[in-house]
Amino acid sequence: MKILFTIAMWVLILGEAGATNFYLSAKGNDRNDGKSTTTPWRSLRKLNEASRTLQPGDSIFFERGSIFYGTLTLLSSGTERQQIYIGAYGSGERPQISGAQKITGWQFFRPNVWVADCASVPGDVFVNGKLQRLGRYPNKGYLKITAGTIGSLTDDSGTFQDKEWDNAEVVVKSSRWTIDRLSVKSTQKNSFVFSSEASYPLQKGYGYFIQSHPATLDSPGEWYYDGDAKKIYLYLGARKEPQDYDVEISAHNSGFEMKSVSHVEIENISFVRFRESGAHIENGVDIAVRGCEFKFSSGNGLEVLRSTYVRVENTIISDSNNNGVEWNGNKDGYFVRNRIKRTGLYPGRGISGNGTYIALNITAEDPHAGKNLFQFNTIDTTGYLAIDFRTGHTHIQNNLIRGFCMTKDDGAGIYTWGNTYGDNFIDNNIVLNGVGNGDGTAEPAKRYVSGIYIDDRSRNVAITKNMVAYCATAGIFIHNATDLKVTDNTVAANGSAIGNQERGQLYIKLDTLVARNGNALLGLSIARNKFVATPAGKYCVYLSADRKSHLATPGIFEENQFWSPEAQFVLAKAYNHNVWCGPVEELTLAQWQSEGFDNKSTFRLLARRPQDAAVKNLIANGDLGRGTEGWYVWPDQAGIEFSGQPKGLEVKFGDNREALLYHSGFALDENKTYKLVFKAMSPQKNKVEFVPMMAAAPWHNLGDYTCFAVDSVSRTFTYYFTPSAASKDARVNFKSNAPFWISEVSLQEVPHESRLTEDQAFRIIYNASIHPSAVSLTNGYSDLHGNRFSKSVALEPYASVILLRQSDMILGESR
Secondary structure (H helix, E strand, O other): OOHHHHHHHHHHHHHOOOOEEEEOOOOOOEOOOOOOOOOOEHHHHHHHHHHOOOOOOOEEEOOOOEEEOEEEEEEOOOOOOEEEEEEEEEOOOOOOOOOOOEEEOEEEEEEEEEEEEEEOOOOOEOOOOOOOOOOOEEEOOEOOOOOOOOOOEEOOOOOOOOOOOOOOOEEEEEOOOOOEEEEEOOOOOEEEEEEEOOOOOOOOEEEEEEEEEEHHHOOOOOOOOOOOOOEEEEOOOOOOOOHHOOOEOOOOOEEHHHOOOOEEEEEEOEEEEEOOOEEEEEEEEEEEEEEEEEEOOOOOEEEEEEEEEEEEEEEEEEEEEOEEEHHHHHHHHEEOOOOEEEEEOOOOOOEEEEOOOOEEEOOOOOOOOOEEEOOOOOOEOOOOOOEEEEEOOEEEEEEEEEEEOOOOOOOOOEEEOOOOOOOEEOOOOOOEOOOOOOOOOOOOOOOOOEEEEEOOOOOOEEEEEEEEEEOOOOOEEEEEOOEEEEEOEEEEEOOOOOOOOOOEEEEEEOOOOOOOOOOOOEEEEEEEEEEEOOOOOOOOOEEOOOOHHHHHHHHHHHHEEEEEEHHHEHHHHEEEEOOOOOEEEHHHHHHHHOOOOOOOOOEEEEOOOOOOOOOOOOOOOOOOOOOOEEEEEEEOOOOOEEEOOOOOOEEEEOOOOOOOOEEEEEEEEOOOEEEEEEEEEEEOEEEEEEEEEEOOOOOOOOOOEEEEEOOOOOEEEEEOOOOOOEEEEEEEEEEEEOOEEEEEEEEEOOOOOOOOOOOEEEOOOEEEOOEEEEEEEEOEEEOOOEEEHHHHHHHEEEEEEEEEOOOOOEOOOOO
């Protein structure tokens, strides 16, 4: 036994001693042996030839500052004790493996447009290293669909000729969350017939544009590829010639390919400008990717498929047209301390349909396969979802997520759908700035984006200790999901008054997408959270269902803390079944507690101090300084009377069942957003309906009908809208079926809100690092509990605090 052990040790030692290092340099030569820094190889072709003969323990080193063209393909495996290592040597920038191919031989085609032979299909085009845009018509925005099916569309406003756009590609918004690329089979007048189907039937009012056609080239840098002729066309400005520029295309499919190999470590390599993916790892075991970079991938940045014990650390994935990271079918892996930036920002450059324009896409054929950890990552500036996970045993912890749903919307920073697989944790993340993008939809001003979104049929997800802020719809959105734990989160300043009327810090919605029989138990546990509403977001908690009974037993609400601009904004309820313009039911904490919820919770008023800035009121007599002048009622049996302040105008009823109150004399622009503010009350519980309208025939409404609940207490109501059409002569129109008073009516233009950001009066300070940090302050601030800070605030790793500038904010007493 002792002799056998000694022999085994000598075999191991000799094996380790026999490991070979291979070197590559831009100054190398493939005729060298490649085994020293003085005799390096030059090309990836030479390395790939030797790939099959690599032995466990061998290493490959690329010289820093060098560029290598092509694909690195690894065919050999290491062992658990002797991995194959791929890394860098020397000093300077990471060595770069590039998928680019230079294009030369340009010929004049027509004014400003040049053409060259191009055997490879370009993924992207770069001029002097800068990414160029695929030609499109129009250059910005979307054209509007008049009518559509799943395989065609018509645009009655177009002036196209028959066959004008044959063989082009049309990019359509087939829903708020899908963008499709459809090849044009034929065009006839203003109609397009496609050779494939859209993700969903194309809707009237949604948008499209045209690309991949020579007629789209009209701006510097735009390009088009003719696959049949294998030629590329490039538009340059006047008196510009391509010979004066370095023009490259993404020509190689992948930067790093590794299938069915194991025990490999790769670090400190940069992979840039590949047509399909920066790296493709499939069926691997014990793979480590550290300190690498994957940039300008025309498809996905990094693909890891059906692998075990893959570790991706300290790596940058940026500027991917489709998804940043595809993580599919992996088990026992972790994705830690990475940064994913600028993913899916260009409509029509990602893949069609669902599951696209996502920074980190986590899926599996077997969602129970194994555990994966995603921790300490930064995900910044994403076209759609920052993280989409459809698996069990997924732990998403201590990540910083900023700027998402910038190309598509109806999404979130962290999202799941149909996830019933269990052992899923969303813990201690910082999720900020869910922007939303309604461009190309029938309601472009609206935004549908939340911080954390648990969608249809999901259950058994724990959402704990997260900070979620500045998202246009909600901080945490629970849609037809059950058995969730939402605990110890801070959810603040979410909800855009301009973008969406259903908004709040926590938004719970039940609808007909999931069948409900009777009083379905949701099994929610909502505990120890901080819900901080601002005027834009308005509500701390927003509940929505078709029937009141559906929300009778939502679960446990306890030990939460609420802050809002008014006491009745703690909770809102909306029931939509067979209700025409139903008003939202607003509850104070005491009223919510009377229903048996949040009995151990607290509320504090949080409001901005009054501002003195003068704002132009489009309603000439909105302040009622001239009594009833300019105000009219319908029908003739109704009447108005000025009751003085504070009640204002009284709308009186005769024998009629309803009355309209209106004021005209102003214009509305469909490209602008407006803010309506008014006070109203009624001797009984009632609703007041508002709609902007034309003031003359054909009397069309210029926006949605909206209702406000009124009672004997005078309240201030605020409503934002973008007109559905322009009108030179418009009016504000209020209707009710019971007497009411109205006063202090103001209508004003507001800047278009495209992004929710903090201001200095209400600051969210966070520390997205693994070390404690102190943030300097230049003004007097307090936190939500009134504790004052003057010079700095100290934060633990992945901690946050909301600060209020004392000169601007009013903090009420806790109750």
